[in-house]
Amino acid sequence: MPKKFVADFNVIQNTALNKTNFLIKIQTESKLPGILPGQFVNVEIKNSQEVFLRRPFSIFEVDYKLNTLAMIVKILGKGSEKLTNIRVGDTLSLVYPLGKHFTKPSASDKILLVGGGSGVAPMLFLAKESGLPKQQVDIILGARTQADHINVQHYSDFATLHYSSEDGSLGEKGFVTQHSVFTQNLKTYDKVYACGPDGMMKAVARQAKLAGVFCEVSLENLMACGFGVCLCCIEPTTKGNLCVCTDGPVFNINELKWQI
């Protein structure tokens, strides 16, 4: 019985969330396997003379009834750009589900989620799937300016939303780790989860380590295969070089060899 799959999905939605972020929703005819926050898919970029390999994207939403998946794609280069040009009705080949998920919080946990850039996708998924009452879930969403933020208001059913932006145009001014929720309450959380640019995750990890709080981050190393055979995506850890695609992308910060 296979545990990982390759299949063509139908594109049923492609919506610009802002200038560079797109919500792409896709549907398959087969039953979806169980998927947890932190896992990702590897997407084929068709019709490009420049892109050769697939591109990994976090799973953002799952609907097991409709067999749909959603992802948030930020335009970074040629592959993501091409992907965001896809039209409803086109097909998208996925390898899925890939990688390890975030540790599920226990019922009494108070958790803090920190998302930056396209890293908001797995954070929002985790907020929704945490199973915790909204009061136990805080989420800080960071971006450069208001225009870089995406509208996630409807997630306020699952978490208390906090915003930060470097220029102060939305929420508190500064980096996510300068947000008052982060600086003042960090120690009060049982678990901290982060996904976003390297610098941001390292800053979160540094503070969490100092505060002695459980912290998991989701890495975005360059990948060739996405399922553990090429050994290109490795990250140095206390257990040696591990594959981000199979041993991660979620890592406990204590495992990582980050100089923080």
Next chain:
Amino acid sequence: MPKKFVADFNVIQNTALNKTNFLIKIQTESKLPGILPGQFVNVEIKNSQEVFLRRPFSIFEVDYKLNTLAMIVKILGKGSEKLTNIRVGDTLSLVYPLGKHFTKPSASDKILLVGGGSGVAPMLFLAKESGLPKQQVDIILGARTQADHINVQHYSDFATLHYSSEDGSLGEKGFVTQHSVFTQNLKTYDKVYACGPDGMMKAVARQAKLAGVFCEVSLENLMACGFGVCLCCIEPTTKGNLCVCTDGPVFNINELKWQI
């Protein structure tokens, strides 16, 4: 002053003429240079991981007022297939105009045009541009069956149309060279022009040579550049190996080293 150009054209029409032939009409903002029947364009196939080089297509129609060109594209492989998927509003990069044209008939000439497959395009263009009254222009269009023929009824303003098909489903049964117009009247023509599959052109050439009639054919050798620098498209001739893209595609059959 450049004589050859590279430019993006806008696709303004893409119509299926039958199952495998498409009429693609494109428009440019710049003024078109003078273009004569037999000349061709080299078209970039975008968004294909398999196709690397451009693909040559004969010019089928020119409108100098609207600055439009048309070509008839037959699906043969991956490039032509991709090309026929293009949508109105897309752009198409062309290198143009390329190659030598057919010898213009003189005012008193009676001419016979023989077109097979996608070779009908330059023949119809030549019929229209010959400047001769319809009575002096006969055209035999050949295909395997009726379904492979395209509807060119409106060209009856310029030429008398004759059809042949291998199964007899349209016009006379058999090859173009078995058509009664060809077998009975060949010697009565001042000039014979042919474009189509190699086998067809060779059969036409053989008969024309026997009959001592002036005959030009348009070759479709594999090309890399299309403008005379790579020397890949050569055809052995009485003047040595000549480039089909610059010395041709139109050749007088007496120049060719065909074993006919």
Next chain:
Amino acid sequence: MADLKVRLHDLEFKNPITLASGTCGFAREMAEFFDPALLGGFFLKGSTLKNRDGNEYPRMAETAAGMLNAVGLQNKGVDYFIENIYPEIKDYDTQLIMNVNGSTVEDYIELAEKVNELDKINAIELNISCPNVKEGGMAFGVTCPGAEMVTREVRKVYHKTLIVKLSPNVTDISEIAKAVERQGADAVSLVNTFLGMAIDAEKRVPKLSTITGGLSGPAIKPIALRMVWQVANAVKIPVVGIGGIMNATDAIEFMLAGASIVQVGTAIFKDPMIALKIVKGLDEYLDRHNIQSANNLIGSLQV
């Protein structure tokens, strides 16, 4: 339904489609997608005597129709394999072939001795062509004396099918092939990756931690195909064709050029199921061309 069975020396493959070393893990990773028994075989991830951490990140750069890798033979060592991986995969109903790598001849010998004891491993692929390690690897594979020496010594201790994997980074690959044939290789496999390089123009630094790495994928196919053709015409032992095979047509081309079996590598990253599609495509091709057996395809190019 044509007969897809082919032989490589004294090994039978249920079909000529296998997966290349370093691109299919230890076969169990592929078993998460499909039943390994459906393929001719698996060339397992390169093993060394001792644990190797491999090179630093980044190890990968995408290129036109290909990729560079600089993995550097990361693996836990042959003993770990024997104790922890072999038991899990040994009953897969397919050919499992170890890919062995040394920094010295002694390494190769010791590895071969150990693998010789493994019941379900019927062959080794001697990798003398890895461009991504400082010692050994390609250094042995780019000269005739080097290639001969390793082959000769391993031949002495290894009693099953010995396949030597050749480097394409040489002036005349047929000479190397003939040299290893002389020393008792049962087959040659080619090609390993081409030494290449990628630069980040904006940052003005190499894209790989090791500056250079190994190029694979469809970009290299025309060169690999030429080499397989040359070698198949130069040696009597069978040839394993590798390099940029992405679909059934590519596989067929390598067989026409003289390969008895082929390995699919980088294509797996694009589509983990690709090898099954290639088996199907090969079968259809043989039927369409009225060829009874895949054997009849081997070296049947008309020139």
Next chain:
Amino acid sequence: MADLKVRLHDLEFKNPITLASGTCGFAREMAEFFDPALLGGFFLKGSTLKNRDGNEYPRMAETAAGMLNAVGLQNKGVDYFIENIYPEIKDYDTQLIMNVNGSTVEDYIELAEKVNELDKINAIELNISCPNVKEGGMAFGVTCPGAEMVTREVRKVYHKTLIVKLSPNVTDISEIAKAVERQGADAVSLVNTFLGMAIDAEKRVPKLSTITGGLSGPAIKPIALRMVWQVANAVKIPVVGIGGIMNATDAIEFMLAGASIVQVGTAIFKDPMIALKIVKGLDEYLDRHNIQSANNLIGSLQV
């Protein structure tokens, strides 16, 4: 607007972007598209002593991100060039460089002597790396003694800038580069095409009349770039970078790796105007990175 001027030995190029031999005809074909004075230079179609018909059709096969050619140096011979083509192009305000090819050393010498007399040809590119001819060509370029011998003999009779074009079909291209440097080459250009092959699987025949041909285009770029990097680090004479350059970024990568000028080849077939776009892109890059002169880019990779 940065300063794009660069030097190659004692030649000045108004910018480092030139077109590769065999892909830009005799420059006049390009002049039908744009003013030749806009480019650094043109490496003219390979000339031989006598008229050559070249190989039979088909001479071309498309491959993944590249193409194979088997033109085989079709040209009308150097005398025809001197009488009929040279007069037409000699006043183009750009560097015109002859690409000369022989079957024997004597051929090369005689060619060099003739070209030496041409006022407006300031350099020759000695092609010892053509894979598409039976005699001479690559045979000279794949061994150090062969490369040395041709270079030495031509050096004796040719008094302007002597560029030797190297074959990538070798185990160690830096050795060949060092060998020709020793014999007085003023620069090396690399790479020529890789020997490759393509097969028509349906017809079961080779796609080229010559079975094998030369691979060019973006597919080969990573290998070419690696070779330019290696050679630039091995010799003191300047290096001309060639191989799969499709855009300004590619050209910049070759310069970072150590090329003083670059040649654009196959990309011209895709876009005859490409070289002008590359000049513009290079200029923009230099401005964006605050680099005053293209000279400062050469070999400035940070490793």
